[in-house]
Every structure is written in structure tokens, then in C-alpha cells.
Amino acid sequence: MIGRLNHVAIAVPDLDAAAAQYRDTLGATVGAPQDEPDHGVTVVFIELPNTKIELLHPLGDASPIHGFLEKNPAGGIHHMCYEVADILAARDRLTSAGARVLGDGEPKIGAHGKPVLFLHPKDFNGALIELEQV
Numbered sequence: 001m002i003g004r005l006n007h008v009a010i011a012v013p014d015l016d017a018a019a020a021q022y023r024d025t026l027g028a029t030v031g032a033p034q035d036e037p038d039h040g041v042t043v044v045f046i047e048l049p050n051t052k053i054e055l056l057h058p059l060g061d062a063s064p065i066h067g068f069l070e071k072n073p074a075g076g077i078h079h080m081c082y083e084v085a086d087i088l089a090a091r092d093r094l095t096s097a098g099a100r101v102l103g104d105g106e107p108k109i110g111a112h113g114k115p116v117l118f119l120h121p122k123d124f125n126g127a128l129i130e131l132e133q134v
């Protein structure tokens, strides 16, 4: 069911500084910041040959990553995103296996304009998983 690793997300306290570090110190190809108000984050994507890095910073008081940054003030790996062909079939298979799908269980449109869902980290060895339909 899960396919390619679409991205690894890192929550950062200073988006500009993190983007500059990837661009200047690590010599990576770094995109422009993208506000995603529906998700409560601003994201910057870094293109790698085999996947992407998604830098995340809270957008708005209700951002779901405020708690994470309070616990990890220097930032940290926040989630991995796996690709799926059919996100509703994936959701139904996961919920029937007892996994918790976050939010209201309905996919939202993510940063790539594709439907995404999130699975509770406690159900997957402490790792927050995002699924993106491609």
C-alpha cells in the first residue's frame, strides 16, 4: 500500500535560518516559503535527488505544531510522508486495522495540491505519518 517516501518534515523555530542553512551550508535546492493556512504551517520544500525535505514553521495560534516546538525548542524531525495511490482505500484499511486517523478522517489538500491524511504517532512507533495520494 505505501509507496515512495515523498518527504521528511522538520519543524524549525526559524524558517529563514533553516532554509539558508540548507541552501548555503548544505548546498541544497531550496524553494520559497509557502503559507498553508488550512494546515496552520508555513512550509519550505528542499528538493533532493530521491525525496524532499519539508521545513515546517507554525502559522497562526492554532497551529498543530506549536506543542511539538514547545517540547523541542531547537526543532526536530516532525513527520514522514508516504505516497499512496488511493488515500480513501488506505484510510479504510488503516482504520479497520485499528489505527487512528487524525482530524475528522477526511483528507485535506496538502502542500502539493494532493489529498493528505495523518496517522497518530503513538500507533506507529512514535512517528507521525502523513499519507499523500499521488
Ligand SMILES: CC[C@H](C(=O)O)C(=O)SCCNC(=O)CCNC(=O)[C@H](O)C(C)(C)COP(=O)(O)OP(=O)(O)OC[C@H]1O[C@@H](n2cnc3c(N)ncnc32)[C@H](O)[C@@H]1OP(=O)(O)O
Binding pocket: 009, 036, 039, 041, 043, 054, 056, 064, 065, 067, 068, 071, 077, 078, 079, 081, 102, 103, 109, 110, 111, 112, 116, 118, 120, 121, 122, 126, 127, 128, 130
Ligand atoms: C501543508 C501540509 C503539509 C504537507 O506535507 O502537505 C504538512 O505536512 S502539514 C503538517 C502539520 N500538520 C500536522 O502535523 C497535522 C497532524 N498533527 C496533529 O494532529 C498533531 O500534531 C498531533 C495530534 C500529532 C500532536 O498534537 P499535540 O502535540 O498538540 O498533541 P499531544 O501533545 O497530545 O501529543 C500526543 C503525543 O504525541 C506526541 N507527538 C506530538 N507530535 C508528534 C510528532 N510530530 N512525532 C511524534 N510524536 C509526536 C506528543 O509528544 C505526545 O506524546 P506524549 O508521550 O504523550 O508526550
Ligand SMILES: [Co+2]
Binding pocket: 007, 009, 054, 079, 081, 130
Ligand atoms: Co508534510
